[in-house]
Amino acid sequence: MLSRVWTGVVTPDWKLRVSGTGNPTAADPMWASAEDRDLVTATLAGKREAFDVIVERHRRQIYQLCFRFVGNHEDASDLAQDVFVRAYRGLRGFKGNASFSTWLYRIGVNVCLNRVSLKRPRIEAIDERKLPESSSERPDVAVMRQERALEVRAAIAKLPPKQRATLILRIYHELPHDEIAGVLGSSVGAVKANFFHALANLKKLLR
Amino acid sequence: MTHLSESELLDAAEARLSAERQRHAETCAACARQIEDLRDVLARTIGTDVPEPSPLFWDHFSARVRDEIANETPGRWGWTSGLRAWPVAAAAAVVVALLVAISVFRAPSNQPTAGTDRQEVADARPPAVAPVDADADADPNDVDVEVDEAWAVVRAVADDVVWDDVTNAGISARPGSADRAIQTLSAAERTELAALIAEELKRSGA
Numbered sequence: 001m002l003s004r005v006w007t008g009v010v011t012p013d014w015k016l017r018v019s020g021t022g023n024p025t026a027a028d029p030m031w032a033s034a035e036d037r038d039l040v041t042a043t044l045a046g047k048r049e050a051f052d053v054i055v056e057r058h059r060r061q062i063y064q065l066c067f068r069f070v071g072n073h074e075d076a077s078d079l080a081q082d083v084f085v086r087a088y089r090g091l092r093g094f095k096g097n098a099s100f101s102t103w104l105y106r107i108g109v110n111v112c113l114n115r116v117s118l119k120r121p122r123i124e125a126i127d128e129r130k131l132p133e134s135s136s137e138r139p140d141v142a143v144m145r146q147e148r149a150l151e152v153r154a155a156i157a158k159l160p161p162k163q164r165a166t167l168i169l170r171i172y173h174e175l176p177h178d179e180i181a182g183v184l185g186s187s188v189g190a191v192k193a194n195f196f197h198a199l200a201n202l203k204k205l206l207r
Numbered sequence: 208m209t210h211l212s213e214s215e216l217l218d219a220a221e222a223r224l225s226a227e228r229q230r231h232a233e234t235c236a237a238c239a240r241q242i243e244d245l246r247d248v249l250a251r252t253i254g255t256d257v258p259e260p261s262p263l264f265w266d267h268f269s270a271r272v273r274d275e276i277a278n279e280t281p282g283r284w285g286w287t288s289g290l291r292a293w294p295v296a297a298a299a300a301v302v303v304a305l306l307v308a309i310s311v312f313r314a315p316s317n318q319p320t321a322g323t324d325r326q327e328v329a330d331a332r333p334p335a336v337a338p339v340d341a342d343a344d345a346d347p348n349d350v351d352v353e354v355d356e357a358w359a360v361v362r363a364v365a366d367d368v369v370w371d372d373v374t375n376a377g378i379s380a381r382p383g384s385a386d387r388a389i390q391t392l393s394a395a396e397r398t399e400l401a402a403l404i405a406e407e408l409k410r411s412g413a
Contacts, residue, residue, distance in 0.1 A: 043281050044281050048273075048276075048281075051276070051281065052269060052273065055268075055269050055272050055273075056265075056269060059265060059268055059269065060265070063257075063260070063268070064257045067257045067258075068257065073258070073260060077260075077264070077268065080268070081268065081271050081272055081275065084272045084276075085272060085275045085276055088272075088276045088279065088281050089276075089279060089281070091281045092281070145254070148251070148254070148255065149254075149255035149256065152251060152252055152255045153255065156252075167252070171249070171252055171253055172257075189214070192213065192214045192217055193213060193214075195217060196213040196214070196216065196217050196245075199217075199220075199245050199248045199249065199252075202248050202251075202252060203244060203247070203248045206248065206251060
């Protein structure tokens with residue numbers, strides 16, 4: 001016996017919208033040419049896809065920054081992810097006084113320094129991950145280059161935190177001294193002193 | 208001319224030294240040697256690349272970040288949101304402090320005990336042996352259970368209680384508890400208690 005009768009009708013104007021380009025991880029091309037500040041504003045206004053563009057734009061340099069600190073892919077990957085998550089959470093704190101990348105570097109350096117203060121970095125062995133190879137490079141030269149890179153990374157890992165951060169930002173990210181000062185919250189003079197002593201210490205470590 | 212400072216040595220190693228100081232660097236063997244050392248270290252350090260992850264890694268990485276922030280609001284940890292939270296936190300702290308203060312001040316002398324008549328509760332207050340003035344009655348620790356809001360629930364329950372039924376149900380003061388309570392009274396309190404009992408006996412015609 002029918003105990004209940006449903007009298008409602010299906011709403012006729014339901015719309016099924018399928019979006020996407022087939023590559024679900026690609027950032028929205030609409031934002032591709034936007035300035036970082038505009039992307040931040042859009043993200044804060046609820047356009048989450050704008051933050052995808054920020055991630056896509058800066059992920060490589062942040063990953064490399066983290067790798068320089070910890071020396072292995074797994075930790076660098078986790079740390080880089082942490083940097084972007086923290087940036088997202090603290091996005092309202094970006095006031096636009098410095099460039100967005102400087103602000104992001106500041107988060108990155110803090111995250112990395114926190115990690116290396118808690119856990120000694122494990123430098124990847126040569127055969128764990130191949131370095132980019134030049135097509136004209138002989139295998140023995142490539143091995144020597146990898147060995148040298150490993151030696152340098154191990155030496156950098158032994159530097160005091162601020163010297164390490166300064167050296168990484170100056171040499172590998174080519175930031176000017178004043179921008180490094182902004183990232184580290186110190187003066188240009190302190191940055192240059194840290195850089196000088198970092199190089200002097202490296203010279204001893206690389207003998 | 209003075210030797211190059213650390214800062215100038217760095218500038219020289221990075222080929223950014225002023226022309227005037229550059230002339231000194233070219234003529235001073237000590238400074239030239241230091242510049243050469245710095246350049247040597249720079250050259251050895253610069254030539255080390257970070258291994259490039261798999262091309263698939265980057266899409267995977269973006270997806271991980273997207274998943275991680277999927278249920279979050281951007282900027283929720285901004286310093287301004289922290290400031291906005293201050294008044295709420297302060298108000299909450301004040302309310303908690305008030306509740307603690309009220310509970311502490313009210314707790315000591317007004318705890319009802321099982322089998323105690325309402326009138327006994329009221330009379331069990333420290334006897335006003337020598338009331339000096341009206342302010343003594345205004346003691347914040349001295350709460351009138353007949354009117355105080357905090358006792359409203361107890362009063363509502365007690366109003367429906369027939370005390371003979373309570374006694375018949377076996378809920379009463381333990382044998383000897385009245386004797387023990389009297390022994391703790393001071394001489395003045397015992398005198399006052401005796402006067403109250405005599406007055407009550409006289410009023411009831413016993």
